[in-house]
Every structure is written in structure tokens, then in C-alpha cells.
Amino acid sequence: MIRFSQVSIRYADGAAPVLGPVDLTVPEGELCLVVGASGTGKSTLLGAVSGLVPHFTGGTLTGRVTVAGRDTRTHRPRELADVVGTVGQDPLGHFVTDTVEDELAYGMESLGLPPATMRRRVEETLDLLGLAELRDRPLATLSGGQQQRVAIGSVLTPHPRVLVLDEPTSALDPAAAEEVLAVLQRLVHDLGTTVLMAEHRLERVVHHADRILLLPGGGAPPVLGAPAAVMARSPVHPPVVGLGRLAGWDPLPLSVRDARRRAAPLRDRLGARPPADAPGVDAPVRAPLLTVRGLTVHRGRVEVLRNVSLAVAPGETVALMGRNGAGKSTLLRTLVGMHAPARGSVELAPPAGEVGGAPAAPHRTEPKELLRRVGLVPQDPRDLLFAETVAQECAAADGDAGAARGTCRALVARLLPGISPEAHPRDLSEGQRLALALAVILAAAPPVLLLDEPTRGLDYAAKARLAEVLAGLAAAGHCAVLATHDVELAAEVADRTVVLADGEVVADGPTGEVVTASPSFAPQVAKVLAPGRWLTVRQVAGALRPATGGAR
Amino acid sequence: MGARQATAGVSRAPWRAPVATRSNALHAGAWWLWALGLATAASRTTNPLLLALIVAVAGYVVAARRTDAPWAHAFRFFLALGALVVAVRVLFAIVLGSPIGGTTVLFTLPEVPLPDWAQGVRVGGRVTGEAVVFAFNDGLRLATLLICLGAANALADPARLLKSLPGALYEVGVAVVVAMTFAPRLVADLLRTRDARRLRGRSDRGARAIVGVARPVLEGALERSVALAAAMDARGYGRTAHVPPGVRRATTALTLGGLLGVCAGSYGLLAAEGAALGVPLLLIGLVAALAGLWLGGRRSARTRYRPDRWGARAWLVSGAGAAVAALMAWAAADHAAALQPPVVPLAAPELPVLPAAAVLLGLLPAVVAPRPRDPARPTAPVSTPAPPPPPAPPTVPSPRSPA
Numbered sequence: 018m019i020r021f022s023q024v025s026i027r028y029a030d031g032a033a034p035v036l037g038p039v040d041l042t043v044p045e046g047e048l049c050l051v052v053g054a055s056g057t058g059k060s061t062l063l064g065a066v067s068g069l070v071p072h073f074t075g076g077t078l079t080g081r082v083t084v085a086g087r088d089t090r091t092h093r094p095r096e097l098a099d100v101v102g103t104v105g106q107d108p109l110g111h112f113v114t115d116t117v118e119d120e121l122a123y124g125m126e127s128l129g130l131p132p133a134t135m136r137r138r139v140e141e142t143l144d145l146l147g148l149a150e151l152r153d154r155p156l157a158t159l160s161g162g163q164q165q166r167v168a169i170g171s172v173l174t175p176h177p178r179v180l181v182l183d184e185p186t187s188a189l190d191p192a193a194a195e196e197v198l199a200v201l202q203r204l205v206h207d208l209g210t211t212v213l214m215a216e217h218r219l220e221r222v223v224h225h226a227d228r229i230l231l232l233p234g235g236g237a238p239p240v241l242g243a244p245a246a247v248m249a250r251s252p253v254h255p256p257v258v259g260l261g262r263l264a265g266w267d268p269l270p271l272s273v274r275d276a277r278r279r280a281a282p283l284r285d286r287l288g289a290r291p292p293a294d295a296p297g298v299d300a301p302v303r304a305p306l307l308t309v310r311g312l313t314v315h316r317g318r319v320e321v322l323r324n325v326s327l328a329v330a331p332g333e334t335v336a337l338m339g340r341n342g343a344g345k346s347t348l349l350r351t352l353v354g355m356h357a358p359a360r361g362s363v364e365l366a367p368p369a370g371e372v373g374g375a376p377a378a379p380h381r382t383e384p385k386e387l388l389r390r391v392g393l394v395p396q397d398p399r400d401l402l403f404a405e406t407v408a409q410e411c412a413a414a415d416g417d418a419g420a421a422r423g424t425c426r427a428l429v430a431r432l433l434p435g436i437s438p439e440a441h442p443r444d445l446s447e448g449q450r451l452a453l454a455l456a457v458i459l460a461a462a463p464p465v466l467l468l469d470e471p472t473r474g475l476d477y478a479a480k481a482r483l484a485e486v487l488a489g490l491a492a493a494g495h496c497a498v499l500a501t502h503d504v505e506l507a508a509e510v511a512d513r514t515v516v517l518a519d520g521e522v523v524a525d526g527p528t529g530e531v532v533t534a535s536p537s538f539a540p541q542v543a544k545v546l547a548p549g550r551w552l553t554v555r556q557v558a559g560a561l562r563p564a565t566g567g568a569r
Numbered sequence: 570m571g572a573r574q575a576t577a578g579v580s581r582a583p584w585r586a587p588v589a590t591r592s593n594a595l596h597a598g599a600w601w602l603w604a605l606g607l608a609t610a611a612s613r614t615t616n617p618l619l620l621a622l623i624v625a626v627a628g629y630v631v632a633a634r635r636t637d638a639p640w641a642h643a644f645r646f647f648l649a650l651g652a653l654v655v656a657v658r659v660l661f662a663i664v665l666g667s668p669i670g671g672t673t674v675l676f677t678l679p680e681v682p683l684p685d686w687a688q689g690v691r692v693g694g695r696v697t698g699e700a701v702v703f704a705f706n707d708g709l710r711l712a713t714l715l716i717c718l719g720a721a722n723a724l725a726d727p728a729r730l731l732k733s734l735p736g737a738l739y740e741v742g743v744a745v746v747v748a749m750t751f752a753p754r755l756v757a758d759l760l761r762t763r764d765a766r767r768l769r770g771r772s773d774r775g776a777r778a779i780v781g782v783a784r785p786v787l788e789g790a791l792e793r794s795v796a797l798a799a800a801m802d803a804r805g806y807g808r809t810a811h812v813p814p815g816v817r818r819a820t821t822a823l824t825l826g827g828l829l830g831v832c833a834g835s836y837g838l839l840a841a842e843g844a845a846l847g848v849p850l851l852l853i854g855l856v857a858a859l860a861g862l863w864l865g866g867r868r869s870a871r872t873r874y875r876p877d878r879w880g881a882r883a884w885l886v887s888g889a890g891a892a893v894a895a896l897m898a899w900a901a902a903d904h905a906a907a908l909q910p911p912v913v914p915l916a917a918p919e920l921p922v923l924p925a926a927a928v929l930l931g932l933l934p935a936v937v938a939p940r941p942r943d944p945a946r947p948t949a950p951v952s953t954p955a956p957p958p959p960p961a962p963p964t965v966p967s968p969r970s971p972a
Contacts, residue, residue, distance in 0.1 A: 105796065136874070
């Protein structure tokens, strides 16, 4: 169905190719997953299938890409529209019309299908994706998961034989991601659609794949093979694979279910809970940096937060979880004073060096003063970046924060080694951009650090770096609150987890207890090793190391 | 289908209009014809009572038949604009004086002495009741025109109106729709980036804050436009059907020739002589241009999904507007004094019965147009042969609904 022969793509003459050379054949009805670290050319590969690379993006493609027998060299994207359906990373950027039903029909209208056929297919697709109740809704009012489903539906209606998806679940909470993946599974099984998909959150998708294409980057040739075989050598892999590699299981389990069936001996050996790693138990009680009491926030006539109370002490890292629209972002924005509380209060302790400072209410504090107490990295770090080069951005950040010159540059050098100071912030990868935004905020050294959905678009290496940075900050006496859908990250970095639902706190406690209590928030390792309270591969590795050392 | 839902209501009150669904939605053009009819009627009179009646009729129909969509809230804006127009017109009459004479002096403003070259312009001076009333009536007429257009805006979905354009103009329609969805997102971006300035410890107020965020916001908008263009291309936008070269040439010739004809014809009509030649030339030009548009539409392979149908209700709604306009034009001849009440000497205006009855005809759409859905009481899923939903209380939010 899709055939790449000796394809390589470069964007500038003489530059190293961003992709290739790739030889790849994806037969009809297969779900092929493309994995690799950031910047290894996943999106470029997907774009080449729909013809957007190079027709739309520029660049030079050597070799030959054919889809259903059509050469993308001679067929423009619009002439491939009846065989390839493409959904990009941002569903809002994909919408042409304004309501769900019109959006589903748009592609078919362009192809000139007869009205009766269009009507039938729209109804079928509304049912297939569970969108029937939303048919008249304006697209802008839908939640992230609903938008993603509409975007997939809108390319399904022309009945393409190939579906190309770039990170379809990256913005979704675990439940919404399951919904989308269930739909894809159904398409592959029932309609024989060929799916080519790139995704960073491998723990969500790897067990759905028929084959995996690994782009190792750095000029190494791509590897195509059965999921277990590729995962055994892949530098990016989900925790369950990490656990399997650690325990030496062969064949490697890809799903929690497979791993659980093999894990009985490991469970016996590990015992109920990580020995010394129970976080926060012996921590001395210190005055909290951030205190929220009975907070209620209204937006318009909707009560977004209701009676939320929370106190965060120095050195604590708190994960804020809950489905899309539960009020996580609103809570963080209230903590930096963007919304005024309708009832209740938010208090920020004065910065460490200041003796006798009074606690401040964020919505009544001047931005400059506020930055010395609390810093927020918003969902899209691009919002924070105004300058044209990294160097200018750093200089501006020092000025804003009143810090010594070079403070921000030093932070960037630590968080992002090897970045050119002349690079434009928009040209950085997602992970680099997050690091830059983090450095900009940290230049003011606020004791309270807030992160909204920091792992969107980050690969495992970037996430590991983020976890290190957060651990370092906690050790230095900062506290951090991160709103996230990423249960693996929460398990890795957070001592405490707070779950929000419909604007209320429904759970608040040590991460180990909160996440293992709920199947949708439990990380993979916890699911495999339940009822033991193990959360991460790192903990397990730590526990196994002395044991193996002793045996030797 | 949802029709069954509607028939349940109809059985009790068979004359009531059905609940609006996409299948029976009134053609957007019908609302515009109705509103233009009312506007034409308003332009024929300066009688404040009649004008107020027209505003009331338009307002009532909007209140009865508008949906909950964003554009439907525009009507309040047009009302405010109308009030502003009246206020400005009256203020100008007070400050700058008015050619209307009159004897009822209300008060006298200090007059600003002006040099000789400004003869005929007066600032300040006597303000007469006649001048104020005349300015008020005149302003009210313009305000009523605006409010009629506002009513059409509030009632007709602009996107669906554009969808009714002929195929050859499809690209223009898409550009407008894209622009309409882009503008609100640009505003949202602007607000978000301004918030982000606050996070950097900068002030979020004042002109500098706006200038500081303009560039990142425009960069973001540009990035998004490119992404949208890519998505549209990948979804088949701009696919063309094969058209023989002869037809293509004919299209060009007809469109260009037709437009030339229209230009020449209008010139002939407006020029002192040549009206005899102007009318046929204009007509021929129009026909040729329309034929060109129709032929041009064959180049695009597009089809239309559920286009609005021009049904009996659309005829009634547009007919109501046309009737109001026609009756008013007829009354303008017969009841000239009542439609253009003299302001000198001052007298209370009378409400002429026949024209008022004609304006009331404009209320017809409030009865015949499909009723908007009650937002508080969601109707069952429209269409799909799926089984009826379980009788769950509608207040329980679905697990995926945003908070």
C-alpha cells in the first residue's frame, strides 16, 4: 500500500538529510507505528506519504514514494486526497469549517462525491466515532478528545485506504486516548485501513501496532520489524518494556497483560513496597510556600473550581491530574493571579532571602513582584518566548527578573547543553523550547514553580532530563506543581498527587497511594507489579541491583 | 429521525412551526430578503411611530427565532449602533444648526464667530424644537435600516449563506469562512500572549503590552495559516475537473464580456444620453456574466453536502418582507403626508393605519419559520437510525464533556 524506495529528504542543499535513506513497504490493513526520539524525521516521513513533503514544505526528495500505486512525485497532495487521510498534531489547525457535521463532509465535497453518499457516510462516521450528539456543535466548543475524534472522522469519510496520524494522543487524557485508539483499532480490523502513526507516548500505543519502524537518528539506518524485536533494541521504549528488559524476559512483553503473566517471580522477589524510596515520610514539616484555602473560581457563569484546598511545602513536587477540562489549568492560572478567586484565598510565601515579608495574594500582586514568588510555564511554552534569538530571550529574562546578567544563559547551558545562542526560539524542538521557557522563568528563582502539561511532544530522553531538573529544584528547596496527563511522569517525579474532577479535589495523597488506587492513573509498572506499590522502572532497578550484586 | 420528535409537538398544535433541524432549516437567503424588505420599507418613511414599529417587528422576530449561535448575539450590538446613530445625528443638529427653520426655540448656544470663507457653516446658535425633531426622525430612519440588517445577521448563519454561492465563487466563500474562524482565534491568541507577559514579570497593561505581543501573535497566526493550507490541500481543496479548452475559453470570454457589458450599460444609464442603449446592454452583460459563472462552476468537481432548500417557509418569509416593501411603496404615493410628517409646525405624528398594518405583515416569520431548539432541553439525537437513547436525566454530564 505504501512503498518507500531509497527515499531520503533534505531541506537545504548540502545539509545532512533529515530522513533516510529509507526502504519501507507497508502492506494493506497494517497498523505501523513510527518511533524515534525528537528530531529523527518522524513527521517528515509521515508528510512524505501524503505528499505534503516536499510539495508543501519544500526540500528535496530523492528516491520514490508510492501510495496505492501513485507516485507522490507526480501527484500533488490534493490528488492523493482520496487514498490518504492525514491528521496532524493540532486538530484545531486542521479544521476548515465551523461545525462537526460540515467538517466531516468537507473532504467528500472536495472530492465531488454524490450528495446521497455523503449523507450516508457522515451518519456512519458519526456513529463509528460516537459523535452523533455533537453533530451541530461548533468545533471550537469541543474538548480536546472530541476534537481529535472529529479530525480523524473528517479524514475517514472519503474512505481513504491509508490513514496517517502524527501524535494522535499527545494532547489527550488517558481515557480520551483510549477512545481514539479504540477507534483506530476498529478501523484496522473492520475496514482494513492501513494506518501509519507516529507517537511519543509509546505506553499507550505500542501493543496496538502490527509492526514498528524505528528511526534511530544520527545517520543510522531505520529498523523495521515485529514490535517485540524492535522494542528490544529501541532507545525509546515504554516502562513495561524497560521492566521486561530489566527482568530479562524473552520474548519481550508489550502490554501490561503480557507482562503481568510473566511477573509472578519478580513480584515475589520485590515484595510489597520499595524499601527506602517511600518519599516524604521522614521529611520535616516546614512552612508551606503555597497555601490555597477553600478556593472557588468562576469563569462566566460556570464554577470551574469549587472549594479547593492545597498546601505545598518546600522540596515537594505535586502532580495535578484529572481529565481534560477538570480545572487543572484554571487552578494553575489562579495561582499566578490570572483569575481572581470568587471565594477562598491563595497565599504565596515571600521569597527565601526576604526576612519579614508578608504572604501575597497573587491577583493583587504586581507581575514583577509575583515572579519572585511563583513562576508558571504555560501549556504552550511558545507563549512565553517573545525574542528572535535564544541570546536575546535570555538577556530579556535577566532584565525582567532583575537577576545578574548571564543568569539565564547559565541556566540554558545547564538545561540545554549545545544549543546555539543565535537559534530562533520557534525553530527549537518541543523539548528544547520547554527547557528555554523553564530557564526564562527560573532566572527569577521563584520558590514555587508551576508547569502546565510539560510533556506534550517530549520524547523519553527529554522527559528524563525534565525529571532530573525537577529533582534538582526540589533538593534546592523549591516546590513544583505540575498539571499533567502523563502518569509515567507523575510516578517518576511527584511525591504527592492531587486528582481534580469537575473542579473539586477528589484525591490528595502520596503518589504511590493515589495512582495505584485508580486503574486509569496507574503507571504501567504499578499495574504489572500490583498489589506491590512499585511505580517506576528506576525503583525496581534500584531494588534489584544490591540483590544481583550480592549473588555475584 | 428527529421529525418524529417534532410531530409529537405538532399533534397538539398543528399550526405551530416545527423545531429547526438541519433538514428543515430556513434558507439563509430568505432571512436576508425579509430584512431587506423591512429596510426598504423603513427607507420610505420618516414617521417615528412607523419606524419604531418596524424596529419592534424586527426585534420580535429576532427574539422569537434566533438560535444560540455566536452571530445571533450581534443584534444587541446593532441596537446600540442604532441608538448611537440617532444620538450623533441629533447632536450634530444641535451643535451645527439645521436648515430647518422653526419658531419653537428650545435654548440658545453661544455662537462661535467664523471667518468669511466659512460662510454657510454655523457653530452654536439657536436650537429649535423643529430641527431636533427632524434630526431625530432622520437619524431614526438610518438606525432602523441598520437594525434591519442586524436582524438578518442575527437570524441567518453567515457560513450557510456563503455555502449557497455559485460554484465558481466557492473559493471566495471559503476565504471568508476561514477568515471568520481566524479572527476570534487571533483575539484568543492575543489575550493568551498578553497573559504570558504577566508570567514574565512584565506589565500586562498599556500600549507597550499590546505592541510587545503583536509580533509573536502574528508569527503564530502565520504558522497556523500555513498548517491550515497544508491540511486543506491534503483534503482535496482545489481539485479540478478536466474541462475542454473550448469551454475554458468560452468561460473567460463570457465573464469578461459580460462584465464589460455591465459597465458600459451602467454608464449608458447614468450618462445624460444613451439610456435607450443602456438597459439592453446591461441586461445582456448580466446574462453573459451569469453564464460565465455557471460555466466556470463546471471546472470545480465539488458537490454540496446538505445544501439549504428553498421551501414553502422560505417563500413565506421572503414574501413577507417583499410584501411590506411593496405595500409601503404603494402607500408612499397615497399617504405621503402620514409617511413623511412635516415638522414645521411641530405636531404629534399620527400612526397611519394601512401602512402600520403592512409593517405588521413582517411578523409572519415569527410564526412560520422553524422554531430554534430550546437550549435548556436538548432534543434527542437528530437522525441516525440508532435506537432511542436511554431516558437519562439530561443534567448528568457525559464523561467526556468539558467542565
